[in-house]
Amino acid sequence: MRTINETIEMYVEGTRTGDVNLLRKVFHEKAVMSGELFGMKMIVDSPEHFFKDIAGEKAASNYEYGYEILKEVKDIAVVELNERNLKSANFSNLFQLQKIEDDWYITSKLFTSLEVL
16 A cells, blocks of 8 residues: 555655656556756657666766645645756656555646756
């Protein structure tokens, strides 16, 4: 039984360490992503590009993050995650999660890069 907090912490750990296998455990198989990366718009796609980009890449030692569960209603939730010093930038992410059986999964990720460091 994985909680919302555990799901987000697993996402952060997978992102921080470049562990795609861990990331695949928290994203639903039909999850979608969209957002903006250094001025380039990415319109609804799967997380596969993210997985390929992050695979085997460890975040800088000064990587930091913070998150807040913005809303939880029954088996759905919205989480805001802010990251600093990931791949030479800061990011703001909004996740939609859904509880399926006993575990929470990321079903949607909306993101933007904030600045190049």
